[in-house]
Amino acid sequence: MSPFSTPLPIGIRSLAISFPSVIRTNDYWQQKYPEMVRSQPKRSRKNRAAISGTADCGFDLWSQEVAPYLSDSFRGSLERRVLGENESSLAVQCRAATEALAAAKLDVREVDVAIATSLFADNLGMDNTPQLTQKLGLNCPAWSLESTCSSALIALQNACALIQTGEYQNALVIVSHFGSNTVRETDTLAWSLGDGAGAFVVAQLQPNQGVLANKVVSTADTHGAYSHQLEIDPFGKPRITTQTGENASSLAETAVDFVRTCCQEAAVKAGVSLAQIDFFVFNTPTAWYANVCTRALDIEPERTLNLYPYYGNIGPVFPLANLNHAAREEKIQENSLVLVYTNGASATAAATVMRWGDVALGTAPAPPLTSCDTRVRLQETQTSYPSQPTLSKTKVLAVVPEKRQQIIQDYLIAWLAHCLQCLPDEINPDRPLTMWLDSLMTFFLKSRIEVDLEICVPIEKFFGNNNLTNLTQLILDRVILSNLAQSTNCNETSEQETLNL
Structure with a gap:
């Protein structure tokens, strides 16, 4: 042509x-x-506000839509x-x-x-x-x-x-x-x-x-x-x-x-x-x-x-x-x-x-065995959820040692609450992480921690029976070790730390 x-x-x-x-x-x-x-935690599906598709962050939009399914x-x-x-x-x-x-x-x-x-x-x-x-x-x-x-x-x-x-x-x-x-x-x-x-x-x-x-x-x-x-x-x-x-x-x-x-x-x-x-x-x-x-x-x-x-x-x-x-x-x-x-x-x-x-x-496929609705629905609410949290290794090390574990755990809970579109007090730190995260969000959280805190976290620490309490301690230990490794005279100037490795 x-x-x-x-x-x-x-x-x-x-x-x-x-x-x-x-x-x-x-x-x-x-x-x-x-x-x-x-056995998933019994959380009701949270209705979320209908947000303009052109105004929100891509991952925020994704996490808002995946949140209702995380209890399933x-x-x-x-x-x-x-x-x-x-x-x-x-x-x-x-x-x-x-x-x-x-x-x-x-x-x-x-x-x-x-x-x-x-x-x-x-x-x-x-x-x-x-x-x-x-x-x-x-x-x-x-x-x-x-x-x-x-x-x-x-x-x-x-x-x-x-x-x-x-x-x-x-x-x-x-x-x-x-x-x-x-x-x-x-x-x-x-x-x-x-x-x-x-x-x-x-x-x-x-x-x-x-x-x-x-x-x-x-x-x-x-x-x-x-x-x-x-x-x-x-x-x-x-x-x-x-x-x-x-x-x-x-x-x-x-x-x-x-x-x-x-x-x-x-x-x-x-x-x-x-x-x-x-x-x-x-x-x-x-x-x-x-x-x-x-x-x-x-x-x-x-x-x-x-x-x-x-x-x-x-x-x-x-x-x-x-x-x-x-x-x-x-x-x-x-x-x-x-x-x-x-x-x-x-x-x-x-x-x-x-x-x-x-x-x-061609021929119509066999009908489904389960009755379900194929329509796409968006529900609305005015509930206010936490914004995306931020934390750095410098901020962790700037607080007194006895408060470091809490600041890390608060950061993790805020991140989960933001992604799941729920309130922080709904996150039980002793529940396995797999009850809150699907595989995609697990890898995203791993990436977020590693970028914010400049450490590496093994992927297996997010699966099995590992919970927020375990993860918080692991992160704190790695932040402290990372800081010690970067110090040229850590034996003379670093404060005494107890590492639970």
């Missing part, structure tokens, strides 16, 4: 999603691993779809692709190019595009593309660009995520991960329909949010295991900036305002993510939905599942202006503005 030609109206022609047959509820862990499900062991997860004993990831992928082609009334011979993302498939988590194309009977060029949770939008952008050249007419995109293949059942991360696949056909649509604009940015700053390692599973087979990484706090720290940058700039490129968007689709890797996005963009909660309780985190499949559900519920209809946003850790964040076409849908 000539660079001076009018772009063709290209977008999603058909869409299908496919999930395994097993719907695993929280009862699975409560019955099989009762020791994993901790499962952090808002109700159920997730996982591969059954005799199910394969390949079968789930093929089912989605076959239904997308059937909905578009296309034969496999009419597919000109195929793009696939296979996260954590059965073959050691590696890409299985060759097996997938062979199973489907595709004879066209096919290759893999991976941009973590943004894979679907990046593949859509690539497919549209290929069709604009005139070389291809119909592109098939297949996106999948099999989280249950990559986590140990005894890791609480398993509570939040689900399996599934989605597929869509990209082709020319009616005038003024299809993709209008994209905005993609790098999320390299979140590298290390998850760690992956090779291990032998209980059946003696090798597998890639995923765990929360030491840079997990970066997901919370960057979430607001990424969603604002991508969505606002995509809207500008499309020549529309966010107020003109009929419906927003966010990937929702946590129960509170949709709330974070609506507040960050200062949009009405009714203009999106939250499927996390139904599926857990299904990675790059989420935008397709959300689009499918929104279309079935008639939240989006032909010619609706839709903005889709995704955030892929260690890869890309992306926003796509599209005008929805006459999109054919």
Whole structure:
């Protein structure tokens, strides 16, 4: 196509999603691993004031939205779809692709190019595009593309660009995520991960329909949010295991900036305002993510939905599942202006503005076992909570020794109260820290302590039965040792300290 030609109206022609047959509820862990499900402190969910999305700190906004879920062991997860004993990831992928082609009334011979993302498939988590194309009977060029949770939008952008050249007419995109293949059942991360696949056909649509604009940015700053390692599973087979990484706090720290940058700039490129968007689709890797996005963009909660309780985190499949559900519920209809946003850790964040076409849908997924509301709600209150506390090593050492432990504990309690949006007297320093913090906030607190007090705190000191009292003493000991190490004549001038190491 000539660079001076009018772009063709290209977008999603058909869409299908496919999930395994097993719907695993929280009862699975409560019955099989009762020791994993901790007895959480009985705190009522705090309603918080509706704050303008453009006026608040990104992490403050995140922490306000996560706070209501910290009293729930499962952090808002109700159920997730996982591969059954005799199910394969390949079968789930093929089912989605076959239904997308059937909905578009296309034969496999009419597919000109195929793009696939296979996260954590059965073959050691590696890409299985060759097996997938062979199973489907595709004879066209096919290759893999991976941009973590943004894979679907990046593949859509690539497919549209290929069709604009005139070389291809119909592109098939297949996106999948099999989280249950990559986590140990005894890791609480398993509570939040689900399996599934989605597929869509990209082709020319009616005038003024299809993709209008994209905005993609790098999320390299979140590298290390998850760690992956090779291990032998209980059946003696090798597998890639995923765990929360030491840079997990970066997901919370960057979430607001990424969603604002991508969505606002995509809207500008499309020549529309966010107020003109009929419906927003966010990937929702946590129960509170949709709330974070609506507040960050200062949009009405009714203009999106939250499927996390139904599926857990299904990675790059989420935008397709959300689009499918929104279309079935008639939240989006032909010619609706839709903005889709995704955030892929260690890869890309992306926003796509599209005008929805006459999109054919595959078979509806099995309904959830648990009744829950997918609407996003923001509640209001006038309660005043503590501001973000500050402390430094100099301030600690400036007070008399007998008061140092208290000043550190007050600092930690104030930080927790600020993040949890509760009052300081609600924080019991003898409760395990895991009752107050999820993994993301744990890493953020660790980072905050290390920056403010110029010490290193081992991550294991935040888990298990460690509480605020233990952590306070550890911090004080390390501050004193750090000061002694920096002193050139500590034996002559330093005051006598009792170290409880």
